[in-house]
Structure formats: structure tokens, C-alpha cells
Amino acid sequence: MAEPGPSPDQVERLLGIAARVPDHGKLTPWRFMLFEGEARSDFGQILGKVFAAATPDAGEAQIAFETNRLNRAPLVIAVISNVLEKHKVPEWEQILSAGAVCQNMLIAASAMGFGAQWLTEWYAYDPQVKDALGLRSGERIAGFIYIGSVTEEPVERARPAAHIDRWDA
Template sequence: MTPMDMLLSRASTDRLKEPAPSPAQLTEILATAMRAPDHGRLQPWRYVVIEGEDRPLLAERIVASMARVEPDAPAAKIEKRRSRFATMPMIIALGMHLRPEHKIPLWEQEMCVAAGTMNILNALHATGFGGVWVSGALVDDPVLATELGLAAPAKLAGFLFVGTPEGVPHTPKRADPALFTARWHGQPVTFGADNKD
């Protein structure tokens, strides 16, 4: 598989089984995040790895967070979250070590974390693993963030579920890049994607 084939075949999956990456593999995978654009070299990436017997404990913290931020969540959604967080082979909490007072805007700091996360997802795929980035209202829960060691002004950017894909991963059909691309010639451009109803 060429590097381009690898990038074009990556797809998120939550159909994951053991094994998760070994400590050495995970170190190499996370090192790819450090290659993300980082204006000001602020290094805002923070990764909290949850495995083994700590997963059910995290699942209970997730349920408690949902009670705070989604008090009307249906019981089925709560149980689905509990089950997923308790049983995924590995979970990585994506922390953002933000510096609101810095001259680099917060949005750039957050984008650096997002770019790092995409590198991790690509590295997982390149090494035979799979993953999916999950978020939701609980990423805005400062109590949950603090319980993970990400006290304000740090924040959560979500969680990666990580493991070995079960079966042949489904690669969904992607849109034509031409719909999202326009050549500028001195006047405002339009995009084919914006003309769809």
C-alpha cells in the first residue's frame, strides 16, 4: 500500500477488539501528533490513556458527567455510553493545554490539537489499528476534565476509541473534492457543495 492509498483508505470505526497498541507502538503513534502545525510551539497536546480495569471507572465518570450536562438524556443513550467506555480496548482522552493569555489565538491552539488527532488516526490506520473520535456535550464538562487531570484553562477535545478493527473495515464513499474546491481569479468564488439542497 502506498502512503496515498493508506490515507485514502482510512475510515473511522468503533467496531474494535483487542489488541490495542502496545506501549511502544502507542509512543510511536502519538509521536505523529507532534508533527502537527504548532504556531508558537505551544505544544498543546495532552493525552490521557485509559485501559484495562480503569475503563469501567471512566465509564462511571462519563455517566456522572452526562447527568450534569445532559440531564434529560434517554436511558438507552446513557447505557450505550457506559458500555462503550467500559469495553473499548483503549481510550485516549484528548486534552487541550490552552493558554488564553498567549498571543497565539485560542482557535489556533485548538486546531493544533485537532491536527494532531488526525495524525494519530492516520498512524493508527497505518499500523493496522483502528479508531474513532467521539465527543458530545460532556467535552464541555469542567468536572470531568478536572477528573482526568485537565483543569481549566485546559479542556477536553473528545476521546479516541482505539483497538484492532473487527473484520474488514467499511470505507464509506467520500465526496468528490471538486465540490469543495474553487480557483480564485480576483472575485469571490462559489463551491459546488454549497449549491446542493
């Protein structure tokens, strides 16, 4: 993906569409963290350092790849799941709501003519990365959504046929 990314008005619309999901109890069990401009490189420095420390045999090319990870798109949005524990709304429903946010964002970006990708690689689960992002207890990264202009048609992977069962009493 490349520039241009969404304009500020488009980002506002994307976030509004993303937030229009099932949300039992109106808990809003998720929040957004945006990485734009230099913030992508600044956060990339943290990723590179964490990766290098965790992977002592990594070469310079691997560390550079991790350092530049968020520069692959002009806008990266972290969707952070914030489950309210011991609440009458089951945790599973709150987690699904965060997943629905990610899916809505992909669809909205595509409808606006952008490319978008939902990633949850190692850095979505790393405790040091979570600390660097200021995640609170119980918060998890549902995904990093990369958004930008399409530079080449994405290659669609083969999908298995749907698994369908019919219940019969």
C-alpha cells in the first residue's frame, strides 16, 4: 500500500463505520490507536528493538523489516479489545464485538477505494509491545489494520469450501 491514505474526514468516517457493530450492553469493549506519519516510524523503532532483543540471531535485514513494519501503509489502526470482566455481558460477546470492528473497518476502507489488511503478528501479542502502547490490564490487540492506496492487485488465496451442517431432530 502507498500514499495517499485516507484524509482526516475519511478516517473519521472509517472509525464511525467501524464502531457501528453489535455491542451488547453498549459497553464499547474496544478502542482505537492510530499510527500516522512519523508515529509509524517511531513505533517501528520500538518494534525493532523488541524483536532484536527477543531474537538474538536475527540479521540486520530482519531487524530492519520489523523496524519498518508500520511504514507499509500510510495509516495503521490498532483495534484494542477492552473486555469488562465479571460483567453480565459475556466476555465472548465483547471479544466478538472487537472482531466485528476490525471487519467493518476492512469493508469501509474497501468501499472508499483503499486497500486494507488486518494483521495480528508477533507484535500484537508481545508483552513489551503492549507495555509500550500503554495497554491496561485485560486489554488485548484485536488487530492492526493497515490502510492505504492499492499499488498492485492483492493475490487471493484459495479458500476451502464452506463447512455446512444441518441440524435434524
